[in-house]
Amino acid sequence: MIEIALLAIAILVITLTLGVPLPYCFGAALMVMYFIGDVTMKGMMLWGVQQLGNPILLAIPLFVLAGTIMAESGIAASLLRFVNAFVGHIRGGLGVVAAVSCAVIGAISGSGLTGIAAIGPILIPEMEKRGYPREYATALIANSSILGLLIPPSVTMIVYGWVTDTSILACFLATLGPGLLIMFSFSVMNLWMSRKFNLILDDKPTFSELSSEVAKRGVHAFPALLMPIIILGGIYGGIMTPTEAAAVAVIYSVPVGFLIYKGLRLSNFFEAGKEAATAVGAIMFMILFSMILSQMFVYESIPQQIVSSIFAITENKIVLLIFINILLFLVGMVVNDITAIILIAPLLLPLMTAIGITPVQFAAIMGVNTAMGGVTPPYASILYLGARIGKVKVTKVIPPAMFLIVTGYVPVVFLTSFWPDLSLFLPRLFGY
Amino acid sequence: ETLKMSHVRPQDTTIDVELRTFAASVAEATGGEIDIQLFPASALGDYTAVQERISVGALDMATQPAAAAADRRMQISSFPYLAATWAQAQTIYGPGGAVREVMNGLYAEQDITVLAAYPVYFGGIALNVENPNPASTEPNGIKVRVPGIKAFQLLGEALGYIPSPIPFSEAFTAVQTGVVDGVIGSGAEGYYASFRDVTTTYVPANTHFEVWYMIISNESFAALSDEDQATLKEEAASFEATRWTVAEDDQARNEQRLIDDLGATVAELSEDDLAAMASKVRAEVWPVVLEDVGVDWGQAILDQVAAAAK
Amino acid sequence: MTSTEIHVGGTMDRFAAILLTSLICFVALGQFFQVITRYVLQIPVMGLEETMLYPTIWLYIFGAINASRENSHIRANVLEIFISSERAHTILAIVGEVISLIVGLWILSWAWDYTQYAWRVWRESPTLYIPTFYSDVALVVGVTLMMAYTAWHLVKHILSLKNGTVA
Numbered sequence: 056m057i058e059i060a061l062l063a064i065a066i067l068v069i070t071l072t073l074g075v076p077l078p079y080c081f082g083a084a085l086m087v088m089y090f091i092g093d094v095t096m097k098g099m100m101l102w103g104v105q106q107l108g109n110p111i112l113l114a115i116p117l118f119v120l121a122g123t124i125m126a127e128s129g130i131a132a133s134l135l136r137f138v139n140a141f142v143g144h145i146r147g148g149l150g151v152v153a154a155v156s157c158a159v160i161g162a163i164s165g166s167g168l169t170g171i172a173a174i175g176p177i178l179i180p181e182m183e184k185r186g187y188p189r190e191y192a193t194a195l196i197a198n199s200s201i202l203g204l205l206i207p208p209s210v211t212m213i214v215y216g217w218v219t220d221t222s223i224l225a226c227f228l229a230t231l232g233p234g235l236l237i238m239f240s241f242s243v244m245n246l247w248m249s250r251k252f253n254l255i256l257d258d259k260p261t262f263s264e265l266s267s268e269v270a271k272r273g274v275h276a277f278p279a280l281l282m283p284i285i286i287l288g289g290i291y292g293g294i295m296t297p298t299e300a301a302a303v304a305v306i307y308s309v310p311v312g313f314l315i316y317k318g319l320r321l322s323n324f325f326e327a328g329k330e331a332a333t334a335v336g337a338i339m340f341m342i343l344f345s346m347i348l349s350q351m352f353v354y355e356s357i358p359q360q361i362v363s364s365i366f367a368i369t370e371n372k373i374v375l376l377i378f379i380n381i382l383l384f385l386v387g388m389v390v391n392d393i394t395a396i397i398l399i400a401p402l403l404l405p406l407m408t409a410i411g412i413t414p415v416q417f418a419a420i421m422g423v424n425t426a427m428g429g430v431t432p433p434y435a436s437i438l439y440l441g442a443r444i445g446k447v448k449v450t451k452v453i454p455p456a457m458f459l460i461v462t463g464y465v466p467v468v469f470l471t472s473f474w475p476d477l478s479l480f481l482p483r484l485f486g487y
Numbered sequence: 488e489t490l491k492m493s494h495v496r497p498q499d500t501t502i503d504v505e506l507r508t509f510a511a512s513v514a515e516a517t518g519g520e521i522d523i524q525l526f527p528a529s530a531l532g533d534y535t536a537v538q539e540r541i542s543v544g545a546l547d548m549a550t551q552p553a554a555a556a557a558d559r560r561m562q563i564s565s566f567p568y569l570a571a572t573w574a575q576a577q578t579i580y581g582p583g584g585a586v587r588e589v590m591n592g593l594y595a596e597q598d599i600t601v602l603a604a605y606p607v608y609f610g611g612i613a614l615n616v617e618n619p620n621p622a623s624t625e626p627n628g629i630k631v632r633v634p635g636i637k638a639f640q641l642l643g644e645a646l647g648y649i650p651s652p653i654p655f656s657e658a659f660t661a662v663q664t665g666v667v668d669g670v671i672g673s674g675a676e677g678y679y680a681s682f683r684d685v686t687t688t689y690v691p692a693n694t695h696f697e698v699w700y701m702i703i704s705n706e707s708f709a710a711l712s713d714e715d716q717a718t719l720k721e722e723a724a725s726f727e728a729t730r731w732t733v734a735e736d737d738q739a740r741n742e743q744r745l746i747d748d749l750g751a752t753v754a755e756l757s758e759d760d761l762a763a764m765a766s767k768v769r770a771e772v773w774p775v776v777l778e779d780v781g782v783d784w785g786q787a788i789l790d791q792v793a794a795a796a797k
Numbered sequence: 798m799t800s801t802e803i804h805v806g807g808t809m810d811r812f813a814a815i816l817l818t819s820l821i822c823f824v825a826l827g828q829f830f831q832v833i834t835r836y837v838l839q840i841p842v843m844g845l846e847e848t849m850l851y852p853t854i855w856l857y858i859f860g861a862i863n864a865s866r867e868n869s870h871i872r873a874n875v876l877e878i879f880i881s882s883e884r885a886h887t888i889l890a891i892v893g894e895v896i897s898l899i900v901g902l903w904i905l906s907w908a909w910d911y912t913q914y915a916w917r918v919w920r921e922s923p924t925l926y927i928p929t930f931y932s933d934v935a936l937v938v939g940v941t942l943m944m945a946y947t948a949w950h951l952v953k954h955i956l957s958l959k960n961g962t963v964a
């Protein structure tokens with residue numbers, strides 16, 4: 056049976072490479088299981104549709120919509136200006152602003168696209184004006200944009216928690232440590248890179264100038280800064296579930312976007328609603344069929360067979376972890392984050408548990424790897440969106456992006472795998 | 488013949504161990520003809536979906552609660568305060584019991600055969616806060632998560648709690664962060680399995696008698712030889728008989744585990760306290776749920792239960 | 798595109814935007830209402846959760862239909878990056894659409910099977926006893942319309958290949 060499962064996965068990869076929309080790629084894999092593997096489809100739709108009814112999935116479109124609204128409305132821009140007040144005048148400071156702003160935006164949006172969509176159009180031209188190469192600025196913001204998936208809330212962690220039956224709040228906290236470390240490493244790399252750029256700097260402000268500017272922008276950014284507090288405070292403070300928090304984020308951002316920051320108008324509001332719903336609709340059919348596929352695998356005990364065949368090769372934890380990180384890197388090159396998680400997490404979790412990696416640490420490992428997939432070519436949706444926003448050729452933006460990935464990202468990926476405390480410290484603190 | 492059987496608890500829990508023993512004895516009795524393969528922890532889906540998949544013949548077997556989505560009359564199985572003692576429970580849910588016979592019939596309408604009942608426990612309330620007056624049914628302001636079953640929502644209210652409908656997948660987190668203060672709808676064993684880190688107080692209010700059914704799809708059952716069918720039924724009957732003898736001790740052991748392993752407080756409730764709760768729930772909850780399942784149909788069963796109790 | 802097509806496309810676009818935004822806001826309001834009743838008013842509303850299932854499922858399905866209409870389903874366009882000719886892109890799109898149609902029609906048969914089951918069993922939600930058929934039927938409606946749009950894109954791509962224009 057494992058041969059047929061592998062054939063199904065091969066068909067999935069082939070159709071995927073041909074550019075077939077993802078739901079049908081999973082459907083093609085289902086056909087292999089059904090026609091060649093003789094696994095029943097009876098009752099599978101029933102099971103799959105019931106999975107879609109889980110309210111936790113509803114958090115995905117809502118967090119995506121909240122992110123889109125904050126990008127459109129000027130909420131994100133006010134956060135950007137606020138962060139800029141602190142470090143904008145330092146040499147290389149504007150690059151740090153990019154990383155930190157994306158992290159703050161990540162505390163509201165659940166998607167990896169919001170950062171680049173929200174601050175790319177403002178910050179890329181500004182950075183270029185100050186002497187940063189345009190392709191570097193684009194690469195930096197696109198890479199930082201990934202923090203939206205690592206700083207909670209995060210749609211990938213919602214999906215991971217859902218398919219593996221792990222606490223979503225614990226998963227949220229698991230990627231926070233690695234996320235902050237990545238923000239830090241991008242900032243440091245940027246300061247180091249900036250020495251080579253011919254930057255135009257503001258005059259260094261006096262302390263009183265600085266504090267009055269921080270206060271002024273702080274007041275303007277206040278309603279925006281309240282958002283992460285409402286969302287994360289609401290969830291961890293025991294007021295609402297993640298799905299409810301996502302709804303509250305939307306409800307809050309609408310009047311704030313329309314009335315306070317005034318960037319939201321009826322036209323872009325409806326456009327944002329349509330975008331979020333279409334994005335989630337495209338995901339849901341993929342989730343439906345991939346869930347059915349993994350249910351077929353469970354039904355045929357494929358995960359256990361995978362574990363035993365891998366253990367037949369090696370049981371060495373370090374070797375296996377390196378192998379899994381390479382596998383996830385390769386998967387991340389060709390598919391998007393959510394797909395990678397529903398495809399891989401249920402298959403590999405038994406293996407991880409067997410070598411003593413907890414589901415929560417595996418959440419972090421999957422989280423950082425699949426988030427990185429958003430900027431690793433050939434399929435690098437976040438990087439390509441960045442190139443479009445920054446009006447740079449994709450081929451130009453890839454070298455600086457790869458530099459940041461290798462120096463800023465990959466070390467954190469390995470730390471997440473080999474230093475459990477990095478991902479488990481915060482969840483433990485909260486009692487998971 | 489391989490029969491895939493789903494159940495709702497994790498690996499190595501009591502039910503998992505008991506079902507493994509059952510599978511082994513079935514294999515032995517049929518000379519290896521029937522191989523029951525267990526899928527613990529709802530790996531094949533939650534009990535509602537599993538029951539429907541068994542009904543269409545897509546899955547073979549399960550040992551789990553009755554799901555009322557396809558037939559609301561199945562709520563009769565979890566009617567609150569129907570049984571007061573273990574002896575009563577056995578006359579109601581055991582072989583030949585009033586509810587058991589009805590459930591056999593309702594399952595049959597869904598092309599499912601009941602092989603055995605599995606008595607689990609009397610339900611209670613698990614809290615992550617103190618309840619200074621656990622015997623009282625006056626409103627106490629404590630929010631509890633209730634499953635999406637009407638009887639439990641009304642039950643929670645009748646016992647003085649604020650019932651909050653939160654999906655099971657979010658229930659643990661909700662208790663931990665304090666969105667709600669506790670859970671209703673399960674018992675000591677269930678709370679130990681799923682809510683152990685957030686249970687500091689346990690109120691053994693005997694809310695309902697939790698009974699699961701070992702069910703098999705008619706299609707899978709018919710595919711067995713007459714001889715194997717008979718053996719399977721015999722083994723299931725003896726599985727049930729054994730369970731009835733150990734279930735009460737099992738419940739006591741699980742309540743003790745809450746105290747020993749978790750340091751939880753188990754509230755002391757007198758027989759009068761329990762009787763008062765029971766009569767309040769019977770007066771407030773029964774009429775509403777009866778309305779839903781059909782007054783004549785439901786009342787006839789309740790009458791039978793009452794007659795048997797005398 | 799002819800001017801009628803642009804006009805129809807524009808109307809459909811506006812219709813999709815209003816429908817999808819209304820659905821998503823409706824479910825957001827439902828969730829928000831739940832927080833208010835539970836946290837502020839301390840009287841949670843029973844049955845709200847199961848009621849929300851209906852707009853939620855329809856939101857997903859309409860979102861998916863719209864993705865098919867816009868041809869914006871997620872794809873991993875790995876080959877497209879290495880192939881630069883427009884003609885090759887169109888051929889690739891046609892191959893993808895043919896595969897989608899084959900798979901989709903097979904899926905459709907199972908969606909139909911599911912719909913018949915849902916009709917026969919007529920399940921109800923746990924507390925308000927709302928028939929779940931009204932959300933179950935969304936699946937077959939969704940797959941049907943997705944197939945229709947996929948077929949439409951296929952026709953357009955084949956025509957453009959024949960006429961040598963880029964679709």
Ligand code: NA
Nearest residue numbers: 161203206208
């Ligand atoms: Na985020």
Ligand code: NA
Nearest residue numbers: 387388428434
């Ligand atoms: Na990638």
